[in-house]
Amino acid sequence: MPTKTHLLLITLAAATFVSCKATTELVYLNVLKPAPVTIPAYVKSAGVVNRTTINPQNKAIDVVDRIFSLEGAQLDKEGAQSSVGGLADELRKNNRFNEVKALGELDLTTNAPGLFSAPLSWETVDKICREYQVDALFSLELFDTDSKISYAAIPVSLKTPFGNVPGIEHRASMLTSVKTGWRIYDPAGRNILDEFALNRDLTFSGRGINPVAAAGALINRKEAVKTVGIQAGQNYGMRIIPYRTRVTRDYYVKGTDNFRIARRKAQTGNWDGAAVLWKKETTNPDRTVAGRACYNMAIICEINGELDLAIKWSQKAYEEYNNRLALNYIRLLKNRKAGNEVLKQQEVE
Structure with a gap:
């Protein structure tokens, strides 16, 4: 059977894993899945904005939050800037858009520190897109760090000129949670294409002869938070790109x-x-053998990208021969076919 050129790049490897009855083995397929977010084809340019600045009316709430979570005054601000930069760079790399513009803050604010605010008004989105000549707006709507610190005093043996003497070492550990939230606005379609939050935890530790010295070793976390911000932006940029995953099939x-x-x-x-x-065995008078052969024909059709034919063979295996694997396989094939339709929508000329 000839191999067809199709949308999915499939790599195959026969597995050596055998089922308990040794009647089937596994084949691995590397398939292309649709991106979680579909950007309309008419969107050719994108702007990236930072909407994480706290509205002055909510500053008091934010100050209290920072006191109790041990956050530095610039930590969220610099982390958010890094995150927006990471997203803009990723969008430029993936070549989905003709142009990507990092627009900064643009006096946009949030009313809900640590939470998603209500979406931007379409009037605001329209104004930004017209002024900066972009078709869609990627907005960082949430960047929040929350830190918890703990101390422990550990008995140790201290070396001195007079020999080892008992002492106490102070150890500090800090868990910093970094939370980012994003929206994609499509002004032409009046549609919020995506709303998505990402979370990442960082752990820092320090030690010293007293609690102050131990805590002082935690100061360098700002660079780590900025790095996580960049990675969060890059990871979010991947949500508009189809991705490959490995699936298995029995044969x-x-x-x-x-x-x-x-x-x-x-x-x-x-x-x-x-x-x-x-194919020779699909007409075998033994119904079990014929059913297995029809099912295997569906497998080779999927391998060759012929999903419609694969569905027909698997339907025959189940409807005419009651093959035990075919019914679930029909569902998998139909899901893949639906995914292919989404992939076509995500293609950009």
Whole structure:
């Protein structure tokens, strides 16, 4: 059976794992999945804004939050700037847009420190997109760090000119949670294409002869938070890009001599040769053998990107021969077919 050129780049490897009854083995397929977020084809340029500045009316709430969470005055601000930069860089790399503009803060504010604010008004979104000539707006709507610190006093042996003497070492540890939240605004469609939050925890530790010295070792966390901010922006940028994942399929290796020979062909990568033998068995008078052969024909059709034909073969395996694997496989194939339709929508000319 000839291999077709299709949207999905599929790499295959026959697995050596055998089921408990030794009637099936696994084949691995590396398939392309749709991006979690579909950007309309008419969106050719994007702006990236930072909307994490606290509205002056909510400053008091934010100050209290910072006191209790041990946050530095500039930590959230610099982390948010890094995150916006990370997203803009990632969007430029993936070539989805003709142009990506990092627009900064633009006097945008949030009314809910540590939470998603209400979406920007479409009037505001329209104004920004017209002024900066972009088709969509990626907005960092939330950047919040929350830190918890703990101390412990540990008995240790201290070396002195007079020998080892008992002492106390103070140890401090800090858990910093970094939370980011994003929205994508499509003004032409009046649609918020995505609203998504990302969380990352960082752990810092320090030690010293007293609590102050131990805590002083935690000061360098700002650079780590900025690095996490950059990574959060980069990771969010990947949500608009189709991605590859590995899936497994069972195929039958026992039933007749042709199945055993086909197994060896599959193990060497000769799937088309295996398919020739499986097709011969689709008319076998033994209903179990014929059902397995029809099911395996569906597998080779999926390998070759012929999903419609794969569905027909798997339907035949289940409807005519009551093959035990075929029914679930039909659902998997239909899901993949639906995913392919989304992939077509995500293609950009």
